[in-house]
Structure formats: structure tokens, C-alpha cells
Amino acid sequence: MDENKLLDFEKPLLELNKKIEELESFMKEKNIDLSSEIKRLEKRAENVREEIYNNLEPWQILKIARHPERPLTLDYIDQITDEFIEFKGDRRFGNDQALVGGIGLIEDIPVTILGHQKGKDTKVNINRNFGMAHPEGYRKAMRLMRQAEKFGRPVVNLINTPGAYPGIGAEKRGQAEAIATNLMEMSGLKTPIIVIITGEGGSGGALGIGLGDRIMMMEFSYYSVSSPEACAAILWKNSDQAEEAAAALKLTAPDLMELGVIDKIIPEPAGGAHKDQKKAAEILKSEIITAVKELSELSEEQMLEQRYSKFRDMGEHIIKPDQGKIRENLIDEDRKEDDQSLKRENIQSK
Amino acid sequence: MLKDWFGKSKYVTVKKGEKEDTKEPEDKREEKQKQKEDDQLWTKCKECEEIIFNKKLAQNLMVCPKCGYHFRLTALDRLSITVDENSFEEFAEDVDTGDPLDFPGYQDKLEKAKRENTINEAVITGEAAIEEYPIVIAVMDFYFMGGSMGSAVGEKITRAVEKSHTSEKPLVIFSTAGGARMQEGMLSLMQMAKTSAAVRRLHEKGILFISVLTDPTSGGVTASYASLGDIILAEQGALIAFAGPRVIKQTISKKLPEGFQRAEFLLEHGMVDRVVERKNIRDNLASILKIHRTGEEF
Ligand SMILES: [Zn+2]
Numbered sequence: 001m002d003e004n005k006l007l008d009f010e011k012p013l014l015e016l017n018k019k020i021e022e023l024e025s026f027m028k029e030k031n032i033d034l035s036s037e038i039k040r041l042e043k044r045a046e047n048v049r050e051e052i053y054n055n056l057e058p059w060q061i062l063k064i065a066r067h068p069e070r071p072l073t074l075d076y077i078d079q080i081t082d083e084f085i086e087f088k089g090d091r092r093f094g095n096d097q098a099l100v101g102g103i104g105l106i107e108d109i110p111v112t113i114l115g116h117q118k119g120k121d122t123k124v125n126i127n128r129n130f131g132m133a134h135p136e137g138y139r140k141a142m143r144l145m146r147q148a149e150k151f152g153r154p155v156v157n158l159i160n161t162p163g164a165y166p167g168i169g170a171e172k173r174g175q176a177e178a179i180a181t182n183l184m185e186m187s188g189l190k191t192p193i194i195v196i197i198t199g200e201g202g203s204g205g206a207l208g209i210g211l212g213d214r215i216m217m218m219e220f221s222y223y224s225v226s227s228p229e230a231c232a233a234i235l236w237k238n239s240d241q242a243e244e245a246a247a248a249l250k251l252t253a254p255d256l257m258e259l260g261v262i263d264k265i266i267p268e269p270a271g272g273a274h275k276d277q278k279k280a281a282e283i284l285k286s287e288i289i290t291a292v293k294e295l296s297e298l299s300e301e302q303m304l305e306q307r308y309s310k311f312r313d314m315g316e317h318i319i320k321p322d323q324g325k326i327r328e329n330l331i332d333e334d335r336k337e338d339d340q341s342l343k344r345e346n347i348q349s350k
Numbered sequence: 351m352l353k354d355w356f357g358k359s360k361y362v363t364v365k366k367g368e369k370e371d372t373k374e375p376e377d378k379r380e381e382k383q384k385q386k387e388d389d390q391l392w393t394k395c396k397e398c399e400e401i402i403f404n405k406k407l408a409q410n411l412m413v414c415p416k417c418g419y420h421f422r423l424t425a426l427d428r429l430s431i432t433v434d435e436n437s438f439e440e441f442a443e444d445v446d447t448g449d450p451l452d453f454p455g456y457q458d459k460l461e462k463a464k465r466e467n468t469i470n471e472a473v474i475t476g477e478a479a480i481e482e483y484p485i486v487i488a489v490m491d492f493y494f495m496g497g498s499m500g501s502a503v504g505e506k507i508t509r510a511v512e513k514s515h516t517s518e519k520p521l522v523i524f525s526t527a528g529g530a531r532m533q534e535g536m537l538s539l540m541q542m543a544k545t546s547a548a549v550r551r552l553h554e555k556g557i558l559f560i561s562v563l564t565d566p567t568s569g570g571v572t573a574s575y576a577s578l579g580d581i582i583l584a585e586q587g588a589l590i591a592f593a594g595p596r597v598i599k600q601t602i603s604k605k606l607p608e609g610f611q612r613a614e615f616l617l618e619h620g621m622v623d624r625v626v627e628r629k630n631i632r633d634n635l636a637s638i639l640k641i642h643r644t645g646e647e648f
Contacts, residue, residue, distance in 0.1 A: 164592065164593075165601075166592070166593030166597045166598045166601050167593075167598060167601060167602055168598065168602065168604075168606065168607065168610065170592070170593075171591060171592060171593065171598070171610070171611055172615075172619050173619070174577075174619070174620075174621050175573070175592040175593070176572035176573040176576075176577050176591070176592035177577045177621060179542075179573040179574075179592070180542075180546060180572075180573050180574050180575070180576075180577035180578050181577070181578070183542060183543050183546035183547070183573075183574060184546040184547070184549055184550045184553075184578055185550070187543070187546060187547035187550050188547075188550050188554070203530075203539060204539070204542065204569070204570055204573045204592070207539055207540075207542060207543060208573075210543075211543045211546075211547070223536060224535065224536065224539075225530045225532060225534075225535050225536055225538050225539040226530065226532055230597075231532050234529075234532065235455075235532060235533075244454075248451065248453055248454055248535075249451070249532070249535045249536075250451050250535045250536065251535065251536065256536055259450065259451075259535075259536060259537060261536045261537070261540060307547075308547055308551075311540065311543045311544045311547050312508070312544055312547065312548070314537060314540035314541070314543070314544055315450075315500075315501030315502075315504050315505060315534075315537045315538075315540060315541055315544065316448050316450035316501050316534075316537060317445050317446060317447060317448055317501045317502040317505045318446045318447070318448045319444050319445065319446065320444055320446040321444050323443050323444055323446060323470055324443070325440040325443045326426065326438075326440050326443070326468070326469065326474060326476075
């Protein structure tokens with residue numbers, strides 16, 4: 001096992017793995033049967049891994065979600081489809097390499113699949129802009145989703161992005177408008193939308209293709225309103241508190257299940273999807289097929305109604321009947337008391 | 351006339367706690383203290399540094415008479431210069447903020463914001479009229495935790511959209527927001543989906559939605575309902591963004607172009623219908639409502 005690819009909290013495994021390797025080579029060299037001893041150690045390593053992975057802190061889950069070996073959108077597409085053909089461009093400005101899409105067959109079901117695409121090495125990552133899409137990416141996604149609607153294909157969106165790209169071109173071309181339009185249109189798209197957060201679910205950039213009938217998260221993915229690093233920097237002026245922020249933000253799949261943000265957690269192979277990509281893709285595939293089948297039982301009207309109320313109900317507020325209304329005369333009374341002081345912003349930095 | 355009250359309103363001096371929730375640096379505390387003492391009489395323009403007497407500034411709708419810089423308004427002041435006298439009837443005033451994540455320090459910040467502001471959340475919603483044209487209106491307030499959108503703000507906006515839907519009165523939303531209400535985590539982000547879905551139903555029914563963007567409008571609010579109006583007006587000089595300039599600067603480590611993300615920049619790039627001076631916004635809204643109505647009855 002490559003020790004560099006281990007996450008820091010996996011270090012207890014390192015010792016065991018070394019020992020196993022030693023025994024294996026010793027066995028070969030001396031031609032002694034040590035297989036029962038090796039098996040025993042392997043069993044122990046498995047237990048240790050299970051122990052570690054059953055007790056992960058949110059911050060550790062975030063690290064797995066960001067793991068450089070973690071399967072990417074195109075890896076999953078490759079594994080879950082029998083055939084796939086990519087379509088490019090938003091017909092407006094360009095083709096965004098950070099958000100890919102196309103049509104394919106999952107078993108015998110034709111689907112439109114979209115997803116953020118990162119790279120596994122720096123060069124590819126730069127081409128893919130680290131999975132951070134521009135407006136043209138979101139517009140391409142919308143174009144392909146409308147196409148799916150026209151032909152009655154279910155849409156499968158695989159989310160894995162640190163966020164929408166914050167840059168000059170992105171702002172100039174209307175990043176906000178692109179995401180807003182997607183949200184509005186997706187809420188009424190007349191074909192099933194299945195959303196899976198496979199790795200990083202970074203804020204508005206994730207949500208930009210994240211509104212649908214089924215929202216699922218892979219076990220070691222995260223979905224957050226802000227990166228914990230940014231959250232800590234903004235709220236506590238200290239990015240070193242990112243670990244704390246990761247816990248406070250409730251960004252893990254179980255937390256979001258409890259908050260009613262997602263519908264399902266998709267289990268991953270032991271040690272994370274990157275440890276057994278094929279198995280991870282198999283589980284994902286069967287969840288997609290199940291969701292498509294469930295949704296196909298609904299009438300279009302039922303589906304759209306359920307989609308609407310799912311998001312209509314999100315959030316938690318309280319009702320305080322005694323808060324009192326703002327009335328002009330009330331404001332007037334207040335103003336009489338204190339008509340001198342002006343609310344001021346001159347002292348606030350721009 | 352409501353306009354007569356303007357500037358006599360119960361303004362509160364911006365206090366430290368409030369600013370902590372905006373994404374802005376806090377290096378001006380000393381200056382703040384010094385300025386506090388002079389607060390009662392005059393204000394220094396942020397743009398041209400002109401000393402302006404508060405009375406004069408209020409008469410000029412909090413716009414610098416020298417350079418035209420638009421100071422930020424509270425929601426109540428915005429309302430007072432926008433809708434007809436005695437026409438505002440608030441609704442959803444009982445929607446209040448919880449602490450669903452049990453987020454460290456959130457309760458304190460909320461209480462502080464409530465203490466320092468006349469309103470209970472970063473938006474007020476109601477029915478009103480402009481030049482006797484009935485509307486549903488929502489006005490956000492940057493002074494309340496940086497205008498951030500949490501569950502309660504999202505709920506109130508959604509109720510405003512729904513009220514417009516059922517009453518068939520045009521919807522006007524004045525937006526200002528510094529970003530998401532981080533203390534509500536993903537529930538805050540989901541308000542983007544919730545409000546946008548509601549706006550879609552409004553459009554489907556053929557109801558007019560005018561979105562007015564004021565300084566500053568950024569983050570999730572810009573990337574949801576604020577960008578979904580049939581007509582989008584931007585107040586002169588307003589910063590309008592998805593990602594704030596500080597974040598962009600950090601990401602690209604380059605100097606940002608002059609006027610970047612200002613209302614005029616957005617107009618140039620086709621993102622808004624009009625850039626309007628504060629004093630003309632009410633008239634602009636009235637004109638749109640008038641023409642819109644005429645069309646309906648034609
Ligand atoms: Zn000035």
C-alpha cells in the first residue's frame with residue numbers, strides 16, 4: 001500500500017500493512033507457510049479500518065471527500081453506463097470543462113447524466129478548473145436538462161465541486177443568473193431529476209445542478225453552505241478553526257439526513273469509494289435504477305408537486321405570534337423619541 | 351407623506367457586533383469610536399469624504415449631494431421612500447429565526463441584531479401600493495446580520511412570492527445581502543432552491559415580478575430570486591455579485607478592474623434592465639406598474 005495515499009487518521013493501518021508485507025516476502029523467501037498469521041493480521045487491519053471509518057469526525061469525512069484518488073464523475077459514468085456519449089457547449093459562450101454532460105444507457109434506461117469534473121493530477125485539474133464551473137457550465141447543464149425533458153429521459157446529476165468559480169469572467173457572464181435560472185427551471189422540469197453528491201458539495205456551485213426529486217449523498221461526501229475554511233475565516237476570523245467549523249456546519253450525510261436536506265445515504269466500500277471504485281459504482285448504479293423506477297410510478301403532476309413541497313419545506317423557522325407588526329404610526333412614535341441619530345455607514349469599510 | 355419622515359427615523363448607530371457578520375474587515379474600530387461622537391451631527395461621505403450634515407443627507411435620501419454616493423438604507427427607510435403613505439400592511443411578521451444547528455454564538459448574534467434594529471429579521475414583507483397600484487413588497491435590510499438569508503428570511507420571501515401568487519398583485523423585492531446565514535448551514539443554502547421554485551410558479555401564472563438590487567447584493571440571494579425578476583433594476587453604484595470582490599481577489603490574486611461588479615458594470619454586461627438613482631426608483635416602479643396594468647386591460 002502506498003503510504004502517501006493514506007490519510008493522517010489512517011496511520012494506525014500503516015504498521016499493520018507493513019507487517020503483512022514483511023511476512024509475505026519472508027514467506028516467499030524462506031518458503032514457510034505463514035498464511036494463517038497473515039490472514040490474522042489482515043483481519044485485524046480490516047477491523048482497525050472499520051473502527052476508524054465508523055468513528056470519523058466531520059473534518060475527516062471532508063478529507064475523504066477531497067481525496068485525490070476518489071472516483072470522479074467520468075469514472076462513475078464509465079462504470080455505470082453501458083454506453084455514453086458526451087455533449088459539449090452552452091450554445092452561448094463556450095464549453096466548460098469543469099461540468100460535463102451527455103446521454104447514456106444505464107442497463108436499458110436512457111438517461112442524461114451531468115456532473116462536475118475534477119482531475120486526478122495537476123495538469124488535468126487545471127484544464128478542469130478543479131471542478132469549479134463557470135456560467136457556461138451551468139447553462140450547458142440546463143440545455144442538456146431541457147433536452148432530457150423533451151425526450152422524457154431521467155436526469156442524473158453527479159455533484160463534486162468545491163464551488164462555482166469566483167472569477168472576473170464568471171461574474172461578467174452572470175454566474176448568479178446562471179445558477180438562479182437553473183434552480184428555477186429545475187424546480188419545474190417535467191422529467192425526473194436524481195441528484196447524488198459523490199464528493200464535494202460546495203455551496204451554490206453544487207446546488208446549481210442540485211435541485212431534484214431524489215437527493216442522495218455518498219457516505220463520505222459532504223455538502224455545505226461554505227467551505228469550513230471560509231466559514232471559520234468569516235465567522236471567527238481564524239481559518240485554523242476549520243475543523244470546528246466542519247462540525248458546526250453539519251455537512252455530513254447523516255447530519256443532512258436529519259435536517260431533511262437529503263433523502264438517502266449511499267454506502268461506500270470499506271475505507272471509501274477510492275478503495276474499491278468498481279464496487280462503489282455498482283452501489284451507485286443500483287441506487288440510481290431504484291430511484292428511476294420509483295419516480296416512474298408517479299404522474300408528472302405528482303412528481304412536480306412532491307419536488308416543490310420537498311424544497312418548500314426546507315429550513316427551520318419558529319412562529320412568534322406576539323412580535324407585533326410594523327406600522328407607520330408605530331414607526332412614527334419611535335421616530336419622535338429619537339429623531340436625531342442617523343443610522344450611519346460612513347465608518348464602515350467598503 | 352412618508353417621505354417627510356425619512357431621516358427622522360429611529361436609526362441606530364452601526365455597532366461592532368453587526369459588522370462581524372458581514373464579510374468585511376474590521377480594521378476601523380478606532381475610527382469608529384472617534385466618529386461616534388460626531389455621529390449626531392454630520393457624516394463623512396465614504397466616496398468623496400465630503401462632510402455632510404445629517405439633516406441635509408436625510409433630505410437628499412441618504413445620497414451624497416456632492417458625488418452622488420448612495421448610503422445604505424434600512425428596510426424601513428427604503429419602505430418609507432418607496433410605497434404610498436399608510437399603504438403598507440405587514441404580513442409574515444410572526445416568522446422568526448430558530449437555531450436549527452445549535453450553532454456556536456448564533457443566539458447571541460441574533461439577539462444583538464434584534465436589539466440594534468427595529469425589525470426582527472433581515473427582511474420585512476407586506477402588501478402596499480405605489481401610486482395607488484397595489485403590490486406585494488419585500489425589503490431586505492443589510493444592517494440585520496449583513497442581510498444574510500437564513501430559514502426565516504427564505505420563508506418570508508417565499509410567503510411574499512406566494513402572496514403575490516394568490517392575490518395576483520405584482521411582486522417587488524428590494525434585495526441586499528452579504529451572503530448566506532452561515533449559522534444555519536445547508537438550511538440556509540436550501541432557501542435559494544425554495545425561493546426560486548416559488549418564483550417559477552409566479553412566472554407561470556403570469557404575475558409581474560420586479561427585482562431591485564441595492565448595495566450590496568451578493569451570494570445566494572443574487573444566485574436565486576434576486577436574479578429572477580421579469581425586470582431587474584439596480585440602484586446606482588450598488589455592488590452586485592455572486593462571489594464578493596474579496597474572494598475573487600484572493601482566488602485570482604490580481605487587481606480587479608475599475609468599477610467591477612458595480613451596477614453600471616452589470617448593465618454594460620447585460621445583467622440588469624436599468625441602473626436607477628435612488629430618487630427615481632419609486633417613479634420607475636410606478637411607470638412599470640402603470641404600463642404593465644395598461645397591457646393587462648388592453
Ligand atoms: Zn460624496
